Amino acid sequence: MKYRLFVLLFIQFLGHLVIQAQKASVEATINPIEILVGEQTQVRLTATMKEGGTAVFPVFKAGQYLTPGVEVLASTEEGVHEKENGFVERSVVYTLTSFEDTLYYLPPLEVIIDGQSCKSKSLALKVLTVEVDTLHPEKFYGPKNVQNNPFLWEEWSLSFWLSVFLLVLLTIGYYLYLRLHDNKPIIRPIRFVKRLLPHQRAMQEIETLRADLRPEDDNQESLKLYYTKLTDALRKYIEERYGFSAMEMTSSQIIDHLMKSADAKSLEELRHLFQTADLVKFAKYSTLINENDANLMSAIEFINETKQENEPVVQEVKPTFTEEEQRSRTQRNVLKRTILGVALIGTGLLAYIVYSLYMLLA
Known part of the structure; x- marks a missing residue:
């Protein structure tokens, strides 16, 4: 009985020691422990506590000194990590620097x-400085110049070939401009002329006809010419007045x-005139006395009865071009469109090349 009681008391004592060993604790580490002047080091502060517990870490503002000569630059919380037996760890990392070479004591x-x-x-924290050999100043070198980035053909190849293509386009555009300049435009303005009504x-x-040509009854050729000119004048008038090709039609x-x-009475007289003219021209018909004057008066009366006086007296005369001139005008239009297209493409390429070079050199 005494032996068992001793064992139980020993086990309770060990449990108490374990519980005491697992109570809350704080640990701090520094890495690296040595730095040069102006370099940085990090202090990791870790708190071990029961799960669900709270921990309040020290707070330092940027630029605040942890100890004289050691400046806190920033602090970062790393989060919570689980451990055994219901314990967790929380860590905060403090970034430190110093600009004086000495050995610093960092308080708890x-x-x-x-x-x-x-x-x-x-x-x-040990802060070191760079040793300077003051006995040999000739070994000191001034600061180096700004170094350019290494040339990479892959970065410049697209801009280079686009520039070459742009030069080719400019050459083509200049050649087309010379062709356009040599091919002078053919300008013929539209004219407006005064015209006689039909x-x-x-x-x-x-x-x-009445003043210059008096037909002779015994001269068949003179009579034929008279009626030919009279009917031609009527045919032209009818063609312009009524809009059909009277010059190519027969009298009927x-x-x-x-x-x-038209009026039937005036047409009857006109029919008689055309029949007389056909007989004179094709059947060598000889007219009767005063028949020529009667036919002339019939023509005048037909014109006066059917004339239109409200038609415009100004006629628009559009220019006419030969086949060679029309071909030249077409070539000029093609050249203008091509030059415009080359200019637009060239402008777009130039803008892209300038942007690419700006991005490469920025």
Whole structure:
């Protein structure tokens, strides 16, 4: 019985020691322990506590001194890591620097865990400086110039070939411009001329015929020429007035077309005139006395009865071009469009090349 009681008491004592060993603790480490002036080192402060507990770490502002000569640059919390037996770890990393060469004593850092103060062990930081050989100043060298980045053909190849292509385009555009400059434009403006109305032109021809050509009854050629000119003047008037090709029709065909619009009485007299003219021209018919004057008056009366005086007297005359001139105008239009296309493509390529070079040199 005494032996068993002793064993139980020993086991309880060991459990108490284990529980005491696993209580909350704070640990601080530094890496590296030696730095040159202006370099940085990191202090990791780790708090071990029960899961669900709270820990308040020391807070330093950027530029605040941990100890005289050692400056805190930043602090970063690393989070929570689980351990055994229901314990967890929380860590905060402090970035330090110093600009004086000496050995620094870093005091213990205090962490409040579940309302109780826990401190880490103290640390040491050795700050070294660069040794300078003042006895041999000739070994000192000034600062080096700014070094250019290494040339990489892969970065410049696209801009180079696009520049070559742009030069080719500019050459082509200049050649096309010279061709366009040599191929002078053919300019013929639209003209507006005063024109005679159909009945005015016909009356002028009839008056000229009456004044200059008096047919002789015994001269068949003179009579034939008289009626040819008279009917031609009427045919031209009818063609312009009514809009059908009277110059290519027979006399009966002309009368049939006119039956739809002209007066029957005037057409009967016109029919007699055309029949007389056909007989004179093709059957060597000799007219009766005063028959020529009667036919002339019939033509004048037909024109006066059917004339239109409200037509425009100004006629637009559009320019006409030969086949060679039309070909030249077409070539000029093609050259203009091609030069415009080359200019647009060249402008786009130039903008892209400039942007690419700016990005490479920036």
